[in-house]
Amino acid sequence: MAAEGQKLKEQIFDSEEEMAVALAKYTAELSKKFTAERGAFTVVLSGGSLINSIRKLAEPPYVDSVEWAKWHVFWVDERVVPKEHEDSNYKLAYDGFLSKVPILPEHVYAINDALPAEGASEDYETCLKNLVKKSVIGISAATGFPKFDLMLLGMGPDGHVASLFPRHPLVHENEKWVTCIMDSPKPPPQRITFTFPVINSSSYIAMVVVGAAEANSVQIALRNGQKNSNLLPVQMVLPEVEMTWFLDKDASSKL
Numbered sequence: 001m002a003a004e005g006q007k008l009k010e011q012i013f014d015s016e017e018e019m020a021v022a023l024a025k026y027t028a029e030l031s032k033k034f035t036a037e038r039g040a041f042t043v044v045l046s047g048g049s050l051i052n053s054i055r056k057l058a059e060p061p062y063v064d065s066v067e068w069a070k071w072h073v074f075w076v077d078e079r080v081v082p083k084e085h086e087d088s089n090y091k092l093a094y095d096g097f098l099s100k101v102p103i104l105p106e107h108v109y110a111i112n113d114a115l116p117a118e119g120a121s122e123d124y125e126t127c128l129k130n131l132v133k134k135s136v137i138g139i140s141a142a143t144g145f146p147k148f149d150l151m152l153l154g155m156g157p158d159g160h161v162a163s164l165f166p167r168h169p170l171v172h173e174n175e176k177w178v179t180c181i182m183d184s185p186k187p188p189p190q191r192i193t194f195t196f197p198v199i200n201s202s203s204y205i206a207m208v209v210v211g212a213a214e215a216n217s218v219q220i221a222l223r224n225g226q227k228n229s230n231l232l233p234v235q236m237v238l239p240e241v242e243m244t245w246f247l248d249k250d251a252s253s254k255l
Contacts, residue, residue, distance in 0.1 A: 016210050125178040221234045
């Protein structure tokens with residue numbers, strides 16, 4: 001599955017707790033690497049169980065060793081709802097993680113929830129382009145798309161990532177950085193999402209999967225290969241440097 005020169009790793013843990021500790025160590029080490037190299041660390045979050053899985057970063061020893069002032073946090077997708085709405089990925093991340101670590105508020109880039117879906121996606125893309133100009137976000141020499149340091153992604157039982165769903169036309173979008181979906185098969189229907197060219201221009205991706213509900217899609221992604229044109233979205237994730245799967249015992253049960 002891995003592209004030429006790209007590493008694909010699998011880490012399987014007996015418990016979700018062990019996985020969360022390993023994920024915190026992995027993220028903290030990348031934070032140290034990129035803050036030393038670039039003076040910044042760009043991290044992209046998804047919603048769902050991912051936020052709970054990164055909770056150990058807010059605990060010793062990581063909370064005291066990470067250079068939080070160098071972090072810049074983004075969302076790979078967001079529901080088009082107010083920030084205080086229970087469906088908001090921003091609210092999920094703020095309540096579960098961001099409020100517990102000293103990341104600078106001006107380094108947290110939420111969507112403009114006052115805009116409709118199309119306007120919000122265009123506004124977020126403009127935000128990213130401005131940060132590329134300021135060299136906060138890198139740019140991929142290979143693709144010309146923004147090059148985030150780390151994306152922390154989850155996967156749905158159907159194999160969707162971000163708000164890119166199986167057999168939906170948006171999985172083939174290859175020009176926009178950020179786009180909107182108006183008919184998400186999973187509510188709420190209106191969302192914004194990074195496109196695959198942006199996701200795959202990342203340096204590192206952690207694919208974090210917990211629970212038996214995702215086991216079938218994990219098996220397809222990691223054991224079936226890319227043999228047909230009807231791929232699950234998760235099978236289309238191929239970052240530039242390295243992708244590591246973090247799986248608990250239930251998620252890996254069909255491997």
